[in-house]
Amino acid sequence: MSDAAAGPREWVPSPWIRRLTLAGFSLFVLLAAGSVQLSSMVGEAAGSLPPTPDVATLPVSAAVTDRNGQLLRAFTTRDGRWRLPVDRETVDPRYLDMLIAYEDRGFAGHHGIAWSSMARAAGQFVGAGGRVVSGGSTLTMQVARLVEGQPTRNLWGKLRQMVHADRLEQDLTKDEIIDLYLTLAPFGGNIEGVRAASLAYFGKEPGRLTTAEAALLVALPQSPEARRPDRDPEAARRSRDMVLDRLVAMGALPAEEALAAKDDPVPLVRREFPMFAPHLAEQAVKAQPEKREVALTIDRRLQEALERLAAGRARIVDPKVSIAIVAADIGTGDILASVGSAGLFATQSAGYVDMTTAIRSPGSTLKPLIYGLAFELGLAHPESLIEDRPTAFGAYVPVNFDGFSRGTVTIHDALTESLNIPAVVVLDAVGPARLVSRLRRAHADPRLPVNTAPSLAVGLGGVGITLRDLVATYAAIGNGGEPVTLHDGIVPAPEAGLAAPVLDPVAAWYVADILADVPPPLNGSPGRIAYKTGTSYGYRDAWAIGFDGKTVVGVWVGRPDGEPVPGLSGIVGAAPILFEAFDRLGDRRAPLPRAPSGAIIASNSELPTPLRRFRHPDEDMVARDAAPEIAYPGDGVDVDLGLATGFASPLMVKVRNGVPPFTYFANGAPIGRPDFARQNLWDPDGPGYVTLSVVDAAGRGDTVTVFLN
Incomplete structure (x- = not known):
């Protein structure tokens, strides 16, 4: 020019x-x-x-911005140019003054x-x-x-x-002409417009520029290819200084300011354009292709921090492992961060797959809602006693994660220790259909096998669900049981209206109060948040979802292809990330809510008699005086203990029902009488058939015959 x-x-x-x-x-x-x-x-x-x-x-270029107008991600035009929407109101007045003074004073x-x-x-x-x-x-x-x-x-x-x-x-108008210049001026390569140039060369929006930066942006369009700082920084410096000198000569710039600006280095490389929340940004552009700029509810600062957290943690775990994180405001439903993977270009972990919306098994993360329903129905209180002992529900025989039973525990402890058997007993009482219905009230979309009704397996992960669904569910618990509609700005937020509660306020507070007592991981402090972990069958998914008084955060860790990750668990793999995510919330942290009116804060002995012990509506199914049954091994099965190798493992005999203590027998000879445990280890002499028997404190027994090898 x-x-x-x-x-x-x-x-x-x-x-x-x-x-x-x-x-x-x-x-x-x-x-x-x-x-x-x-x-x-x-x-x-x-x-x-x-x-x-x-x-x-x-x-x-389609531009996707955060809740404060900061650029999250931009896309090139159809002809491959970076030409971002910009106008004079978003550009540093210093640059505009220098541009007009240098190019066209009249x-x-x-x-x-x-x-x-x-x-x-x-x-x-x-x-x-x-x-x-x-x-x-x-x-x-x-x-x-x-x-x-x-x-x-x-x-x-x-x-x-x-x-x-x-x-x-x-x-x-004159302003419209200036806006056209700001949008179309060439700055080298496929960079057009002052906004794209400022991001490419300085890594920032053009709203606040230094004198040296403004002068360089004035100089480049006159000969954009020859003066590109990433190609010829010396030519870029000379052209910038020429602009500064002329502005001084014209009286448009103080000499001392120009002299100081000449000491500033010119950029040597062209920076990458921002690419935060890449999965969500792409969805936004596809959903609204006609819009020049789409504003999301994302907070760029938090999004950037959580993306770094996910990428760093994934490198430590396994290159094939991905991590997804969703953070949302409990009061408004605004999604503040949505990390779809450990890195968009992480090829080994399929980084292009958005795992915030992938359907996976939730493991134990639905247990809080199960107990919440029992509290709401008046079947239990956090201090109610419940039996943790092997119990059969037809062919379905749940066992605890570690294989051990604790006997009589409070529901508070059953949830904080994530015991499986009490959770299934309670789910059987409240009904799996009711659990699925309440998930839907929370705006979750649980996926069941085609043409099947909800079963007890749902309580331990036998259902498909997404990370967003779980975050919505826990947001409702943190919101006093009222559903929270998560939204990200891609489509308008729905208008508030009457909606059926997920839980009543007292039940929701009971759940939150218990989850605040869940032992934290090594990098966490107790009582900061209410949270729950979960691990799906086969170590395929690790979960941790938690909330404080203002924000809910969910974390998923696993392989997008669904392959197992040995040793992966919610408490080890996901919980540390959850606590680090809360550390990055800054001033968004808030204490958990206080107890609502009607909450009973009492020890077990102070509770009304019906609440002191959880009682299943069908007591015959889980009656404490039912005869004992050998739950494992089953009658007539072959058990491979490695007896032929010389490195044999002991046989674990497990019992359900009955009254402890139990006496265990092998071929009529006693092999153990633990005080209250419902399992007993026995080292057999060698392979062959063996008859196993158990007798409880009431003299009732059960017998099975198995073949050991």
Whole structure:
């Protein structure tokens, strides 16, 4: 681009005089050059101009921003250019002042053409024997060239540019012309517009620029390829300093400020554009392809922190392991962070897969809702006693994660220790269909096998669910039982209305109060948050979901392809990440809510008699005086203990029902009588058939015959 006119405000001719002068001036220049042609007529130039662009509909890169307007991710235009939406209100006024002072001091007063500059350019053209020395281009003329995308280093191009500038001044305001320049100006490579240039070269939005940065952005469009700082930093520095010197000479910049700016280094590399919440951003653009800018509910600061956390933790665990994190505001449902994977380009862990919406087994994470339903139905209190002992429900025989039973425990302890058997007993009482229904009230979408009804297996992970679903469920618990509609800004948030509660306020508080007592991982402190972990069958999914008084966070760890990860568990793999995520919330932390009216805070002995012990509505199924049964091994099975190898394992005999203590027998000989345990280890002498028997304290017994090898 050429140098601009300088000097005081000049006389502006009326429109009809301006057109006559333009035609006459053009004819004069052409005659002086000895090359008059019909094609140079002003009428022909005006008749072939493109439509005046509307900056509001100009094709630009789709931009996805966070709740504060900060850029999360941008996408190139269809022709592969970075041209981000921008206007003068979002650009540093220092840059705008320097741009106008350097390029076109008379911009505010002229109507597209600086006549004194054009006269000077014409004289130079004639004096140089028909060679263009300087173009005298105004900012409006430069916009005309950018709109057409045609070169102007020839007479016809310059004439056309002048005619086009006159048209732009008629059709647009000065502010609209500036906005077009800010959007279309070239800055090297596929970078167009000052916003894209500021992000590419300085790594920041153009709202606040240093003097040196502003000067470089003024200089680059004049020769964008030759002055690219990532290609020729010395040329970029010289052009920047030239702008600074000229501004000083014009009195538009203090000399000392320019001198200090010259000491600033020029950028040496072109930076990557931001790519935060990449999965969500892509969904946003696909959902609203017509929008130039989509604002999400994401908090970029938190999103960036949690993405770094996920990537760092995944590197420690296994390169094939991915991590997903969702954080949401309990009060509004705004999703504040959505980390879909440990890295979009992490090929070994399929980073392109958004695991926040992947359907997985939830493990034990639904237990809090199970107990919440029992509290709501008046079947139990956190201090109610319940039996943790092997219990069969037809062919379904749940066992605890560690294989051991604790006997009589409180429901508080059953939940904090995540015992499986009490949870299934309670689920059988409240009904798995009711559990699934309450999940749906929480705006979750549990997936059951086709054409099957909810079963007791749902309570221990026998259902498909997403991380977002679990976060919504726990948000409801943290919200006093009221459902929370999670939303991210891709579609408008639904209007608030009457909705069925997930739990009543007292039941929700009981659950939250118990979860606040769950022992934290090694990097956590007790009582900070209410949380629960879960591990799906086969060590395929590790979960940790928790909340405080303001925010709910969910973490998933595993392999996207569903393969097992030996040793992976919620408390080891996901809980530490959950606590670190809460550490990154900053001022969003809030204490857990206080007990609502109606909550009973009492020890077991102080409870009303019906609440002192959990009683299943069908006591015959789980009656404490039912005869004992050998739960393992089953009658007639073969048990491989490795007896033929010389490195045999002991046989574990497990009992359900009955009254402890139990006496265990092998082929009629006693092999153990633990006080209250419902299992006993025995080392057999060798392979072969063996008859195992057990007798409880009431003298009732059971017998099975198995083959050991």
